Amino acid sequence: xxxxxPFAMTALAACLLNTAQVNADSVDLTMxxxxxxxxxxxxxxxxxxxxxxxxxxxxxVEAIYAGNYDDTRVRAMSAMEAGETPQLSVMFSxxxxxxxxxxxxxxxxxxxxxxxxxxxxxxxxxxLMENGQLDGKTYGIPxxxxxxxxxxxxxxxxxxxxxxxxxxxxxEEMAEMAATVREASNNEQWGVMVPSTGYPYWMFQAFAFQxxxxxxxxxxxxxxxxxxxxxxxxxxxxxxATEHNAMPxxxxxxxxxxxxxxxxxxxxxxxxxxxxTAVRSEANFDFGVAMLPMKTQRGSPTGGGNFYIxxxxxxxxxxxxMTFIRWMTAPERAAAWSIETGYxxxxxxxxETDALQGYVEEFPPAAVARDQxxxxxxxxxxxxxxxxxxxxxxxxxxxxxxxxxxxxxxxxAQQEADNVLRRYxx
Amino acid sequence: xxxxxxxKMQLYGALLLLPAAVLLTTFAYLPTxxxxxxxxxxxxxxxxxxxxxxxxxxxxxxxxxxFWKVAxxxxxxxxxxxxxxxxxxxxxxxxxxxxxxxxxxxxxAYFTPTILPMxxxxxxxxxxYAPQIGLFNKLLGMLGFSGxxxxxxxxxxxxxxxxxxxxxxxxxxxxxxxxxxxxxxxELKEAADLEGTSRWSxxxxxxxxxxxxxxxxxxxxxxxxxxxxxxxxxxxxxGGPNNATNLLLYxxxxxxxxxxxxxxxxxxxxxxxxxxxxxxTLKFTILDRRTHYQ
Numbered sequence: 001x002x003x004x005x006p007f008a009m010t011a012l013a014a015c016l017l018n019t020a021q022v023n024a025d026s027v028d029l030t031m032x033x034x035x036x037x038x039x040x041x042x043x044x045x046x047x048x049x050x051x052x053x054x055x056x057x058x059x060x061v062e063a064i065y066a067g068n069y070d071d072t073r074v075r076a077m078s079a080m081e082a083g084e085t086p087q088l089s090v091m092f093s094x095x096x097x098x099x100x101x102x103x104x105x106x107x108x109x110x111x112x113x114x115x116x117x118x119x120x121x122x123x124x125x126x127x128l129m130e131n132g133q134l135d136g137k138t139y140g141i142p143x144x145x146x147x148x149x150x151x152x153x154x155x156x157x158x159x160x161x162x163x164x165x166x167x168x169x170x171x172e173e174m175a176e177m178a179a180t181v182r183e184a185s186n187n188e189q190w191g192v193m194v195p196s197t198g199y200p201y202w203m204f205q206a207f208a209f210q211x212x213x214x215x216x217x218x219x220x221x222x223x224x225x226x227x228x229x230x231x232x233x234x235x236x237x238x239x240x241a242t243e244h245n246a247m248p249x250x251x252x253x254x255x256x257x258x259x260x261x262x263x264x265x266x267x268x269x270x271x272x273x274x275x276x277t278a279v280r281s282e283a284n285f286d287f288g289v290a291m292l293p294m295k296t297q298r299g300s301p302t303g304g305g306n307f308y309i310x311x312x313x314x315x316x317x318x319x320x321x322m323t324f325i326r327w328m329t330a331p332e333r334a335a336a337w338s339i340e341t342g343y344x345x346x347x348x349x350x351x352e353t354d355a356l357q358g359y360v361e362e363f364p365p366a367a368v369a370r371d372q373x374x375x376x377x378x379x380x381x382x383x384x385x386x387x388x389x390x391x392x393x394x395x396x397x398x399x400x401x402x403x404x405x406x407x408x409x410x411x412x413a414q415q416e417a418d419n420v421l422r423r424y425x426x
Numbered sequence: 427x428x429x430x431x432x433x434k435m436q437l438y439g440a441l442l443l444l445p446a447a448v449l450l451t452t453f454a455y456l457p458t459x460x461x462x463x464x465x466x467x468x469x470x471x472x473x474x475x476x477x478x479x480x481x482x483x484x485x486x487x488x489x490x491x492x493f494w495k496v497a498x499x500x501x502x503x504x505x506x507x508x509x510x511x512x513x514x515x516x517x518x519x520x521x522x523x524x525x526x527x528x529x530x531x532x533x534x535a536y537f538t539p540t541i542l543p544m545x546x547x548x549x550x551x552x553x554x555y556a557p558q559i560g561l562f563n564k565l566l567g568m569l570g571f572s573g574x575x576x577x578x579x580x581x582x583x584x585x586x587x588x589x590x591x592x593x594x595x596x597x598x599x600x601x602x603x604x605x606x607x608x609x610x611x612x613e614l615k616e617a618a619d620l621e622g623t624s625r626w627s628x629x630x631x632x633x634x635x636x637x638x639x640x641x642x643x644x645x646x647x648x649x650x651x652x653x654x655x656x657x658x659x660x661x662x663x664x665g666g667p668n669n670a671t672n673l674l675l676y677x678x679x680x681x682x683x684x685x686x687x688x689x690x691x692x693x694x695x696x697x698x699x700x701x702x703x704x705x706x707t708l709k710f711t712i713l714d715r716r717t718h719y720q
Contacts, residue, residue: 074683098686190558197578197666248557250578251667255549256556265558386684397667401580 026058027320032079033063033090034072034305036274044340052327059320069305073098080104085312088321090143093131093306094381097220100134101383105308107137111322120326123347125370130378132306134220140306141325142346144337146272147300147369147376148206150293151279154286156267160184167268167290171210171236174268174293178246181267191246192268193261194237198254200396201380201389202303203270206292207233209299209377215392220382221424225392226407226414234406236295238399250401272303273369276342280363289365291372298375304343335359344369382417383424391416458699464692483693493694495669496677499584503673504652506588507595512644514592515599516637520629522600523607533604540598548661551590552577555662577663580670587662587671594658595651599644606640607633638717642709649705653698674698 035041042065049063066072069092076089080102091099099105112118124142132140154164160181168174178191194203208215213229216222224230240247261269262282276289292300307325309318327333334350337343339359345351351360351370360367382388395413398404404412468479487493522533539547554561555576563573576586610633618628656675659665665672665680672680674694682691 070684077683077686102686197664200666248575248578250557250575252578253552253556255661256552256559259553260556260558263559384685386680386686390680390684393666394668397580401578401667403580403668 026060027317029059029061029088029317029321029324030086031061031063031088031090031321031324032066032072032076032086034066034069034092036068036272036304041341044337048328048333048337052324055327056323059324061324069095072305077102077104080310080312085310087313087317088307088309088325090305090307093140093142093145093302093304094379094385095308096132096134096139096306096381097383097385099308100139104311105139106311106318107139108141108309108322109137111309111318117322117326120329123349124329125344125347125373127373127376128302128344128346131302131381140308141329143305143307143329144274144341144343145302145304145306145346146274146343147302147372148203148270148292149273149276149300149368149372150268150270150290151261151275152268152288152290153261153264153266154288156181156185156189156264156285160267164286165288167288168293170293171295175236175240175244175246178240178268179244182246189264190248190266191244192240192270193247193252193257193266194240194270195254195257196251196396196400199303200251201392202301204234204237204392204396205301205377205380206270206299207237207295209301210292210295210297211236212296214377215380216382220385221421223380223382223388223392223414223417223421225395225417226410231407231410233295234396234399234410237396238406241400242402251397274304274341274343276365276369277340278342280342280365289368291368291375298372300372300376301379302373302376303379338366342366342369344373382421384420387420388417391420461692461695461699464688465696468689483689484697487690487693487697492669492672493677496672496674499670499672500653500674502584503588503591503655504649506585507591507652508645508648510588511592511595511648512599512641514596515644516603518596518600519603519607523604536600537597539594539596540601542594544594544657545661547594548590548658551658552662555586577671578667580667583663583667583670587658590658590662591651591655595648599648602640602644603637606637610636642713642717645713646706646709649702653702 033045045063045065049061053059053061064075066075072089072091073095076086076091079085085104108121112121121138121141128142128145129138132138132142150167152167157166157177158164160177161184162177162180168177174192181189181191196203205215208230211229211233213224213227213233215224215230217224241249257269257271258275258279260266261271262279264285270292273289279287291298307328309321309325313321329346331345331347331349331353332355334345334347335353335356338345338350338356345356350356351367356366380389380392391413395404395409398412399406399409403409465483466478466480467476468483469476518536522529522536526532542550553559557563557573557575557578560573560576562576566573574582577583614632614636615628618632623631654675655673656679659671659673659676663671665676675698678691678694678698681687681694
């Protein structure tokens, strides 16, 4: 039994009356969505929704910008608790386990009816589907998806006597090149920055995967933080500052890093490809985008947001939500979205559209995130994900700030994670 | 007064109280009660029923080193912000209460931080603090010092958050002091001048005691503010690095919404409420007795 405040009832009644007047058959959908990078992405979403509504007059979509990924989850979950569940939302792709544990979402496999719909479901890059699937069912549809890419300042490379067209291929080269830039600039410019606030676990996962190590089990019940390969990865990250004098001490802020790069205070940065269009429009120097460097293999976790449909919606609303999601992820829209943001086109078909093909030809960095997908891995996602990620975030930050050695920090995170996951590991 | 009239008045009074009572019950009393209840239960896993565990959640919380770290951070934060911001507010109020050129402009400048939304202010400060491109390190650089990683170094990150909070709070408290100063009868100053009282002793013997009600009010506000910090942490540090700037309410938020652990969140909330209740009682019994009301 849920207590509903009376104003919710009146709002509901008003809503019903309203739709009854407009169109007896129309469906109202509410959707929350996050923006985790700079730029006027809300306008882009608003325009898309408007276009959709004019094509489907009997479906009304109210798209509500809800902050970053965590804020969006909070808004959706609190709306659920208040008995006002949205019908669909864009949320963190790694929210899957939590949403399933709360019985909040439905599988798309249970919603698709026609062959055409099934074909749509199978049309995305498999690498992007990984975080949205569990036990052979698909719960999340890729939307604003990314990988981490390396942005490098060609002017800075040239000034330091490096080949401006050649980004680092591996860890050793990155450390060397970064140190060279630092030295050549007389300690005015840093060589490389990898953000360590906001999503430290995400960056660390890239390092670990490049060292051939996956941090979690397929079913999200175990993590492997204190493996020697993971320790080595964190040691390398720390050494960029301590040994190579190529990266600043302490943590590096996710939110201001792009500005650091644009003001040329660092020659290289690791950041989500979702920043690409913003960097392109603001940089007043020549820059390139490359896949992340490798140790034993290339690698980056995927990231970003997926569409989910909520369990509490009526069947009619769920069908309408799926119509909307299909429209939003259709090749032309995915291409337009990718061009406006830098996020990936989510299906091979998106890259076959004239728009995106032309764009990639004119601006080749736009294809790097997609090409890197081949070396991608699922983003860290487990049961009790919030707590697990926080444990790893703390470990990474403790090591980077010199409070603990990488080995100590990761052992502690492992222990914390083991405690939390004990009841799921069975 | 006849009996029915009396009853009518009572009903009238009750009706006047009703809106406030409904609001308070809905948004203060009911949530408090449910929070206390939640803190005594452990929710089941995958459909298992909720189990009554008594004070076990408190035991678990007190064994959690992060909780103690966060509590300690919050204490440092309170000690760092409350006296500083109050002293600064009083100083600013005394300063702009005098006749001086550009007084209106100064008052506005002092008050501006208060009217900025917290999130906007925090975003500005994030760029002040940014190690390479930030204002503070640019200034230090001009003086020939190498910069500091204000928010990224665990030994100073909390201080950085405190400095920003003081900046944000002092202007707000200044307004109360300014209002109190202006309502002070000018005869007191005239009488003191006739007697040749020094400025210093006039302040300590007359102004400051007369400001005590304001100080008490501001003190309570400052204390409440020091426990309800959550918004600037979102922007500035997210409680990091490694929990160095994590504060109690943010930890509650993290537990409730990032970890979906409503039980722990409820338990911490009850602990905070108890501590605040104790502090409030002390304040009203000890401080209030020493306060002059005009």
